[in-house]
Amino acid sequence: MAQPTATITLPDYQQERIGSQIAEGEVIKSARPHALTDVVTNYCPGCTHGIVNRLVAECIDELGIEGRTVGIAPVGCSVMMYDFLNCDMIEAAHGRAPAVATGVKRVHPDNVVFAYQGDGDLASIGTAETVHAATRGEKITVIFINNAIYGMTGGQMAPTSLPNQVTQTSPYGRDVSKVGYPVRIAELLSTLDGVAYVERVTCDSRAHIIQAKKAIKKAFQNQIDGIGYSLVEVVATCPTNWGMTPQNAFQWLRDNMLPYYPLGVYKDVVADGFANAAEAALERAKDCPIAQQKRED
Amino acid sequence: MADNTQAAEERVLMKGNEVLAEAAMRAGCRFFFGYPITPQTELAAYMAKRLPKIGGTFLQAESEVAAINMVYGAGAAGARVMTSSSSPGVSLKSEGASYMAGADVPGVIVNVERGGPGLGGIQPSQSDYFQATRALGHGDYFMPVLAPSTVQEMADLIYLAFDLADEYRTPAMILADGMIGQMMEPVTLPPARDPKTLAAKPWATTGHKGERKHNVVNSLYLSPEKLEDTNRERFERYEQIKAKHQRQELMDCDDAEIVVVAFGAASRIARTAVRDARAKGIKCGLLRPITLWPYPTDAIDQVIANGATKFLSVELNMGQMVEDVRLAVNGRASVDFYGRTGGVLPTPEEVLDQIERLAAGQPVARSAGAKDVGSVLPQPIDRKSSYERGE
Numbered sequence: 311m312a313q314p315t316a317t318i319t320l321p322d323y324q325q326e327r328i329g330s331q332i333a334e335g336e337v338i339k340s341a342r343p344h345a346l347t348d349v350v351t352n353y354c355p356g357c358t359h360g361i362v363n364r365l366v367a368e369c370i371d372e373l374g375i376e377g378r379t380v381g382i383a384p385v386g387c388s389v390m391m392y393d394f395l396n397c398d399m400i401e402a403a404h405g406r407a408p409a410v411a412t413g414v415k416r417v418h419p420d421n422v423v424f425a426y427q428g429d430g431d432l433a434s435i436g437t438a439e440t441v442h443a444a445t446r447g448e449k450i451t452v453i454f455i456n457n458a459i460y461g462m463t464g465g466q467m468a469p470t471s472l473p474n475q476v477t478q479t480s481p482y483g484r485d486v487s488k489v490g491y492p493v494r495i496a497e498l499l500s501t502l503d504g505v506a507y508v509e510r511v512t513c514d515s516r517a518h519i520i521q522a523k524k525a526i527k528k529a530f531q532n533q534i535d536g537i538g539y540s541l542v543e544v545v546a547t548c549p550t551n552w553g554m555t556p557q558n559a560f561q562w563l564r565d566n567m568l569p570y571y572p573l574g575v576y577k578d579v580v581a582d583g584f585a586n587a588a589e590a591a592l593e594r595a596k597d598c599p600i601a602q603q604k605r606e607d
Numbered sequence: 608m609a610d611n612t613q614a615a616e617e618r619v620l621m622k623g624n625e626v627l628a629e630a631a632m633r634a635g636c637r638f639f640f641g642y643p644i645t646p647q648t649e650l651a652a653y654m655a656k657r658l659p660k661i662g663g664t665f666l667q668a669e670s671e672v673a674a675i676n677m678v679y680g681a682g683a684a685g686a687r688v689m690t691s692s693s694s695p696g697v698s699l700k701s702e703g704a705s706y707m708a709g710a711d712v713p714g715v716i717v718n719v720e721r722g723g724p725g726l727g728g729i730q731p732s733q734s735d736y737f738q739a740t741r742a743l744g745h746g747d748y749f750m751p752v753l754a755p756s757t758v759q760e761m762a763d764l765i766y767l768a769f770d771l772a773d774e775y776r777t778p779a780m781i782l783a784d785g786m787i788g789q790m791m792e793p794v795t796l797p798p799a800r801d802p803k804t805l806a807a808k809p810w811a812t813t814g815h816k817g818e819r820k821h822n823v824v825n826s827l828y829l830s831p832e833k834l835e836d837t838n839r840e841r842f843e844r845y846e847q848i849k850a851k852h853q854r855q856e857l858m859d860c861d862d863a864e865i866v867v868v869a870f871g872a873a874s875r876i877a878r879t880a881v882r883d884a885r886a887k888g889i890k891c892g893l894l895r896p897i898t899l900w901p902y903p904t905d906a907i908d909q910v911i912a913n914g915a916t917k918f919l920s921v922e923l924n925m926g927q928m929v930e931d932v933r934l935a936v937n938g939r940a941s942v943d944f945y946g947r948t949g950g951v952l953p954t955p956e957e958v959l960d961q962i963e964r965l966a967a968g969q970p971v972a973r974s975a976g977a978k979d980v981g982s983v984l985p986q987p988i989d990r991k992s993s994y995e996r997g998e
Contacts, residue, residue, distance in 0.1 A: 378814035380684070392823045398812035400683045401825035403706050406676035409668070413680020413688070414812065416664045417638060421684075421814050439676070442669035607659070 345370040345379075345396050352390060356549035356556025358513045359388055359455060362522070366426065366453060367395060369527040373534065379422045380414050382407040386428035387461040405436020408443030411450045422533055424451040430460045433469040433493045440499075447504030447538050447587050451529045454495060457546040458567060465551030469493045472570055477551075492570065496543045500576035503591035506538030508576040512545040512568065514560045521573075537580060538587030545571050618795045623758045624649035624788040626796075627717055627781065628657070630762035631689055634769040635802040636715070637663035638688040640677035642670055644696045645729045646785035647719035651691060671696040675703025675716070682707065682714040683824040685811030687769055687802060691717035693785075694735050695726060697743070704778050705744030709826025711810075711841070713772035715765065716743075717781045719788040722950035730950025731786035731872050736927035739782045740900045747838055749845055751779040751852065752899040754870040758792035764897070766797050771852065773806065775844050782899060784923065786872040786952070845901075854897035855906045859885060863892030865965050866910050868932050869921040870896045872952065877921045880958035889966045899928070907935035915940055917965050921958055922946040925974060943971045 342348065346367035353360045370376050379397035383389060385404035392399035402410040407425035415423045432440050432454050443450065459477055460466040467480040470492045474483040484492075496510040507529060511522035522544060529540035545567050549559035575581070579590040595601035621629070628650045631639075639654040651667070658665040668674035674690045681688040692700060697718045707714055720735050722728040739752045751771045753764040765781055772779040815821050828834035859881060860866060869877035874895040884891040894910060896903050907918075918940055920929035929944040936942050945961045947953045953975075961971045 377816040377818075380812045380814060382680075389827060392825055396815075396821050398814055398822045399824070400680065400812050401710070401823070401827055402679075403676060403702055406672070406679075406703070409673040409676035410680035410683070412666070412673075413638075413640065413677040413682070414684040415680075416666065416677075417681045417684040417686040417688075418813060438669050439673050442673065 343367040343371045345376045347394055347396050349393050351394055353387065354548075354550045356547055356559055357387070357461075358457070358544065358546040361513045361519060362453060362455060362526075362544050362546070363388070363391065363394055365519070365523045365526050366424070368523065369530050370395075370397060372527065373422075373530055375422045375530070375534070378420065379424070380418070382411045382414070382423070382425040384425070384427040384431040385462075386431050388426055388428065388455070389462065391426055405431050405434070406439055407431065408436065408439040408448070408450070408452065411452075412443055412446070412448050415448060415450055419449070422451070422530060424453065424530070424533075426453045427455070428461065429454070429456045429458065429468045429470040430466075433495050437469075437493075440495075441502070444499050444539050444541070445502045445504045447506075447591075449533050449536055449538060450540075451533050452539075452541040453526060453529070454541055454543040455546045456495070456543055456567075456571065457548040458492070459548050459551045461548050461551055465548075470495075470571075472566055494571065496541070496571075496576045499541055503594060504539050504587055505541070505577055506579045506587040506590075507532050507540040508543070509578070510543040510545065510571060510573050510576065512563065512573060514547075514563055518573075532580075536586065543571070545573070618793055620791055620793050621758065622649055622789065622791050623755075623761045623783065624719060625653045626758050626761040626794050627691070627765050627783070627788075628653035630765045630797055631715065631769070632657060632661065632663070633797050633799040634687065634766045635800045635805050636687040636689050636769060637661070637802055638678075638681045638686050639663070639665045639690065640668050640674040640681070640688070641690050641692065642668050642674050642696060644693045646721060646731075646788050647691045647693050647717065649788070650717065650719070671699035672702060675700040675707075678714045678716075679703050679707050679710075679712055682712040683710070683812050685808040685813055687713075687773070687805065689715040689717065689769075691719065693719050693721045693729075694723050694732070695721075697735060697738065701738075701744035703744075704750070705742075705746050705748065706826055707778040708742070708744075708748040708750060708841075709746060710824045711776040712778070712824060713776055714778050715768045715772055715781065716778055717765070717783065720782065720784040722948065728950040729785065731784040731923060731952065732948070732950055733782075733784060733871060733873060733923040733927070734948065735782065736899065736922070736924060739780055740902070740931070743778075743780070748841065749900050750777050751775075751848060751901070752782050753780070753854075754782045754897060754899050755787055756871050756874045756895060756897075758787065758790065758794045760897070761787065762794050762797055771848070773808075775848055776810075777844070782871070784872045785950075849901040852898060853901050853903040853905055855903035856893075856895040856897060857906060857910070858893040858895070860892035860894060860910045860915070861913055862890055863910060863913065863915055864890045865917045865919065865962060866892050866894050866915045867919045867921055867958070867962065868894045868896065868928070870899060870928065871923075873921050873923050873946075876953055876955055877958055879955035880921075880962060883955060883959045884962045884966075887963070889962060891962055891966075896928070899931075902931045902935060904935040907932070911936070911939050918942045919961060919965060919971065920944045920946075921953070921961075923952065924948050944973055945971055946974050948974065
């Protein structure tokens with residue numbers, strides 16, 4: 311292989327992969343992360359899955375954990391994520407990713423195990439698995455894509471569809487008097503003792519994407535450090551099923567999604583001064599004698 | 608209590624459900640995921656006590672659905688893993704079982720059956736035969752189904768189930784019932800195996816460590832041709848299982864004209880009835896399937912070659928396995944059925960009555976209610992007061 315002549319500040323494998331394509335004097339600022347395979351995704355233009363897939367891959371690269379990471383792909387538009395990432399992957403049944411992740415993590419506690427799920431998967435059919443993996447304090451990382459609609463099946467009402475939002479199965483707009491209200495997952499899970507960290511982010515701007523990556527990386531780092539269950543909710547777009555151009559979809563996200571799903575950190579036990587989720591839970595139950603008992607096993 | 612760290616075989620008196628747990632650990636199982644249900648309770652309780660002491664994990668899941676998916680994850684990660692339940696709970700595991708079959712993930716599912724449908728009852732039953740042998744969930748698949756009839760077989764067959772699951776990369780099932788699960792018998796426990804000595808699983812999702820291409824455990828194939836190829840490859844493995852692993856017990860079948868076919872708890876009752884029929888000079892034998900899938904069709908061929916002309920399938924349901932007997936017999940002999948359902952066990956006298964009818968060329972009753980067999984059943988105790996009876 312020809313010696314690259316450009317200034318490269320990337321790991322060696324990038325050099326091997328693209329070295330011959332680099333022009334003299336060219337400075338590489340961004341290249342495909344190693345954890346992302348060289349496969350064209352099935353995502354639509356303007357969909358944020360592609361961005362988040364890449365952020366996950368960048369975090370895996372930067373943390374140097376590709377060799378010990380096991381990802382769980384959901385049912386939904388990211389169902390074929392096992393083709394897009396270079397780490398070991400398992401395809402789960404609809405909603406069951408947290409249970410599958412639990413099985414893997416219990417067998418290999420030193421592996422880094424993450425579940426990547428959409429709103430129908432995580433907040434509807436898999437609510438029980440989500441809530442219980444969180445409350446058990448499974449030391450896993452969950453990336454939750456909330457785009458307020460079922461994408462792959464063609465735009466049905468999701469548990470996170472907004473009031474009055476028109477979908478295939480709410481053709482007159484989501485009538486909250488009949489079908490109830492959207493689920494705010496970040497807020498819901500932040501009440502559970504097993505949870506170490508929950509943050510809601512989005513990907514509508516460079517600044518927000520940088521923040522999203524920070525949150526995802528932290529959610530992985532928490533697992534590496536054994537701090538507890540971490541979830542990052544990404545408020546996302548679905549231009550195809552929202553029936554909008556990508557630009558209009560991002561504007562709709564800013565106008566309607568973000569006021570209903572405010573960005574921010576909903577729980578961070580480390581920022582609250584605790585070593586991990588268990589310590590925070592113990593403090594919260596400080597007036598309960600049985601909860602304070604020391605275990606000997 | 609049996610010591611798991613000891614390698615030698617040992618003979619102890621134990622309950623069926625506990626033996627399933629103990630023998631599973633001895634087979635190298637270190638991971639159990641389940642949800643409480645009667646009548647398999649002792650199995651999970653035993654696991655909860657023992658597994659943490661030998662470096663394993665017992666986890667009570669939020670549901671049967673979650674439990675089987677934890678089994679899927681742990682199995683995909685290369686571990687020997689199991690779950691156990693009873694009929695209504697096993698229905699909830701059907702989704703995960705289908706994914707395990709589709710993704711070729713080994714694992715053991717125990718069903719300590721109770722009466723159904725719906726919530727049914729908690730007394731022994733064999734009403735899930737169809738569910739177990741016709742594939743537990745959606746899709747085109749089977750799994751090995753082993754049916755113990757003694758506490759000893761609880762130990763032997765769960766040991767075998769783990770081996771079959773790993774060798775053929777399939778879920779495997781123990782189909783027991785509340786009677787075998789709840790009773791105590793002497794049992795020789797199999798030797799304990801160190802999980803580290805089990806065959807490696809290079810396909811498992813353990814993290815590639817930079818040493819191989821990434822592994823994927825998956826059951827999704829959007830190309831119909833690829834899905835067909837995958838299914839056909841799996842069915843080739845099924846053919847190997849059928850060729851190598853049919854198991855059954857034959858008793859008095861060498862010259863039998865009438866062959867009673869029964870498995871599990873029903874076979875214990877049928878065995879007494881067959882002995883009683885022999886004592887009465889009826890040329891009768893017992894064929895007890897141990898593998899319900901693959902069905903022991905070779906043994907059916909053998910007893911027909913030996914001269915059997917009449918088959919009687921005795922089951923704790925309204926007639927399920929009898930269909931497999933008919934398929935295997937394929938018109939070469941007559942096939943009748945007798946069963947009790949809802950958790951009621953037939954008496955040996957009831958079964959003997961049917962054998963005698965067959966021997967005399969009379970039609971057999973398919974089933975009976977408590978009223979029909981009043982003559983052979985112990986008379987029910989009348990708990991009403993004389994005032995309530997209007998005396």
